[in-house]
Amino acid sequence: MTALLTSSHMHSDLALIEVDPLRALALQARAGESLAFTQLYERTREQAWRVLYRVVGQSPDLEDLLQEAYLQLMKALKGYRGDSKVTTFLHRVCVNVGLMHLRSKRRRPEDPTDELPEHESPESTDPERAAQVKQAALLVQQALATMSDEKAHVFTYHDLLGLKPEEISELVDAPVNTVRSRLNRARVDFTAAVTKLKGRTP
Amino acid sequence: MKHLTHDQLWELAAAPTPAEPHLDTCLTCLSALDDIKAAQGVLRLMPEPPVMPAAMAKRVELKLADELEARQARRWTSWWPSMPRLAFAAVAVTVLAVGAWVLAKQTRVEPPVIADRPELPIVTPVPALAPSTPKLTATVASAKRARNSTAALKSTQTLSEGSALTTEKGGALWLRLPDGSRAGLTGASEMQLAKLEAKALTLDLERGNLALVVPHRQDRVLTVRAGDLEVKDLGTQFLVSREMGRIVVAVEEGSVEVKVPGQTRTVTAGRAVSYQQGQLDELAWLPAIKPVSKPEPQAANDAPPTPEIASAPSALVEEQTDKAPPPPEVDDPAAEWNAVPPTVNSPPVIDVQTQQYPPAVVVTVTPPAWFSLSEVERRMNDLRRQVASPFTQGGSLRQMKAKEIGRMADAGDNLNAIDAANDWLRYAHDPPEEQFVRREVLFQKMRCLRRLGRLPEADLVRRELEALPSR
Numbered sequence: 001m002t003a004l005l006t007s008s009h010m011h012s013d014l015a016l017i018e019v020d021p022l023r024a025l026a027l028q029a030r031a032g033e034s035l036a037f038t039q040l041y042e043r044t045r046e047q048a049w050r051v052l053y054r055v056v057g058q059s060p061d062l063e064d065l066l067q068e069a070y071l072q073l074m075k076a077l078k079g080y081r082g083d084s085k086v087t088t089f090l091h092r093v094c095v096n097v098g099l100m101h102l103r104s105k106r107r108r109p110e111d112p113t114d115e116l117p118e119h120e121s122p123e124s125t126d127p128e129r130a131a132q133v134k135q136a137a138l139l140v141q142q143a144l145a146t147m148s149d150e151k152a153h154v155f156t157y158h159d160l161l162g163l164k165p166e167e168i169s170e171l172v173d174a175p176v177n178t179v180r181s182r183l184n185r186a187r188v189d190f191t192a193a194v195t196k197l198k199g200r201t202p
Numbered sequence: 203m204k205h206l207t208h209d210q211l212w213e214l215a216a217a218p219t220p221a222e223p224h225l226d227t228c229l230t231c232l233s234a235l236d237d238i239k240a241a242q243g244v245l246r247l248m249p250e251p252p253v254m255p256a257a258m259a260k261r262v263e264l265k266l267a268d269e270l271e272a273r274q275a276r277r278w279t280s281w282w283p284s285m286p287r288l289a290f291a292a293v294a295v296t297v298l299a300v301g302a303w304v305l306a307k308q309t310r311v312e313p314p315v316i317a318d319r320p321e322l323p324i325v326t327p328v329p330a331l332a333p334s335t336p337k338l339t340a341t342v343a344s345a346k347r348a349r350n351s352t353a354a355l356k357s358t359q360t361l362s363e364g365s366a367l368t369t370e371k372g373g374a375l376w377l378r379l380p381d382g383s384r385a386g387l388t389g390a391s392e393m394q395l396a397k398l399e400a401k402a403l404t405l406d407l408e409r410g411n412l413a414l415v416v417p418h419r420q421d422r423v424l425t426v427r428a429g430d431l432e433v434k435d436l437g438t439q440f441l442v443s444r445e446m447g448r449i450v451v452a453v454e455e456g457s458v459e460v461k462v463p464g465q466t467r468t469v470t471a472g473r474a475v476s477y478q479q480g481q482l483d484e485l486a487w488l489p490a491i492k493p494v495s496k497p498e499p500q501a502a503n504d505a506p507p508t509p510e511i512a513s514a515p516s517a518l519v520e521e522q523t524d525k526a527p528p529p530p531e532v533d534d535p536a537a538e539w540n541a542v543p544p545t546v547n548s549p550p551v552i553d554v555q556t557q558q559y560p561p562a563v564v565v566t567v568t569p570p571a572w573f574s575l576s577e578v579e580r581r582m583n584d585l586r587r588q589v590a591s592p593f594t595q596g597g598s599l600r601q602m603k604a605k606e607i608g609r610m611a612d613a614g615d616n617l618n619a620i621d622a623a624n625d626w627l628r629y630a631h632d633p634p635e636e637q638f639v640r641r642e643v644l645f646q647k648m649r650c651l652r653r654l655g656r657l658p659e660a661d662l663v664r665r666e667l668e669a670l671p672s673r
Contacts (some may be wrong), residue, residue: 034271037266045259045263046254049254050251050254053252054251057249062258064263066264074270104493116600137248139246143244159245166384184212187209187241188208191234194240195237
């Protein structure tokens with residue numbers, strides 16, 4: 001019986017590794033292997049970058065936020081048991097870092113350097129379009145900063161990152177219906193915030 | 203009318219053409235729908251994330267690598283605060299382990315001996331031979347009716363260690379010991395040359411009288427043993443007598459150390475000890491009276507010596523047969539005596555000659571002519587009679603006073619000794635037993651007078667001494 005259980009556990013682990021090849025790297029990085037963590041960074045940095053970009057927009061703090069996200073991932077890996085996808089784990093960390101940044105940014109005066117784009121975007125060719133995009137990103141960021149933590153997370157996961165309620169349920173460790181209810185309330189708050197913010201804007 | 207919910211409006215706003223009849227009649231819901239469309243429009247304006255800049259990716263990678271290295275270092279250095287405790291624990295564990303190992307080793311049971319194990323030969327350590335001490339010999343200076351265990355002794359005969367020497371009644375034997383000392387054996391005596399070594403000379407007196415004239419030397423010890431009594435010379439002339447269970451040691455000059463079981467006593471000139479049945483008694487001893495030299499001319503009050511005084515005292519000169527030191531060394535005893543300082547404790551004449559007595563220079567002592575063995579025997583017999591006399595053994599008041607006079611003279615308290623002697627002589631009666639004590643008191647008085655330079659008075663005392671009948 002013990003041998004069978006062991007065999008079944010091995011099969012499940014192998015299956016998980018096959019499904020999520022990042023799991024092995026995450027486990028090795030948890031054990032303190034620097035090379036494994038570096039490889040994990042190389043394979044996931046684009047995803048992390050995209051999540052952060054969607055949350056905080058085009059910001060000169062992206063580089064620092066990305067670094068901070070991986071540092072928090074490094075800490076969070078100590079509690080990683082290998083029973084979830086590494087990308088899900090990474091999304092949660094990055095969203096948390098982005099939202100924390102938005103809240104802190106809301107409390108401090110606006111930094112003019114925030115408007116300095118580092119890279120070429122498609123909108124940069126059309127100044128009006130670029131201004132609209134910039135305005136839209138600013139509104140979203142300001143709206144997210146006014147929302148509660150639970151609503152902001154669910155709203156970000158669903159309407160910014162495109163995750164399904166079932167996936168969000170795993171990320172926020174809550175039932176799907178709770179996620180749906182939390183998402184509905186988040187949308188109300190977001191709409192109100194955008195409406196309010198748009199009324200202030202000239 | 204029931205309004206649409208926010209989620210329903212959110213779905214309608216997302217639709218390209220919202221088909222909802224309620225919106226045609228409800229301005230509230232229509233206004234809300236417009237807000238939601240605006241919010242969704244903002245969301246749609248959100249830019250798609252561009253490709254992550256490679257430079258940023260590299261910078262973040264480097265920063266993460268640095269951070270990983272730093273955390274790795276902090277992981278090790280985080281142990282540093284607890285290092286002292288860990289080090290102490292490690293040391294304690296090591297000490298306990300070593301102690302347990304030592305105890306286990308000490309209490310380890312010896313493995314059983316294998317029966318067929320070949321036995322190693324037992325090597326008995328051979329004691330190293332002590333360096334042999336060169337044995338010396340004694341030489342017969344003069345012999346009369348003396349013999350060893352094999353034959354009669356003759357002059358210049360050499361005697362080795364262990365020789366047993368005996369003299370018949372009326373006989374006499376003088377030996378020259380290796381260190382230059384002279385040992386005289388009176389008649390009817392027996393002794394053995396127990397040890398003749400460079401640093402130790404030991405003579406065992408079995409019976410009779412033994413006279414010794416010994417120069418004091420630091421490089422050897424001369425011992426005379428008589429039964430339980432042991433005499434060590436400290437540079438002196440002394441006599442040892444052993445008869446009828448009684449041992450008497452009398453010191454002529456210098457001092458000796460007398461050792462008996464339980465006590466050791468130093469006996470000086472003019473004193474003697476008697477040892478019998480474990481009891482050691484001290485008594486006075488009148489050394490041989492030396493002939494007084496002629497008065498010195500510078501002494502104004504010195505009376506001229508009488509002719510008989512100036513001559514050698516025939517009564518004290520030993521007979522020709524037992525004159526131990528043959529005269530070649532001293533041709534004129536009287537002249538020799540005159541050269542001696544006028545003190546009784548003056549050392550005897552010493553001749554220095556080099557003999558085969560390595561490595562030190564041999565000091566040959568020539569006993570004065572008046573130090574004859576016949577006189578020694580007579581005086582020792584007197585002493586024996588004195589010791590055996592009830593008068594002396596009883597320790598009368600006059601004898602005690604006489605001893606006190608001798609002690610004062612030995613201590614150099616000349617004036618008090620002279621006064622005490624005068625008092626003793628003033629009330630002297632003349633029993634036969636007291637004549638010997640009287641002789642001693644007179645001697646001590648003469649001794650002190652000479653020390654004070656009162657030579658005429660000393661001569662008068664000497665005449666009185668010579669007038670006393672000798673036993």
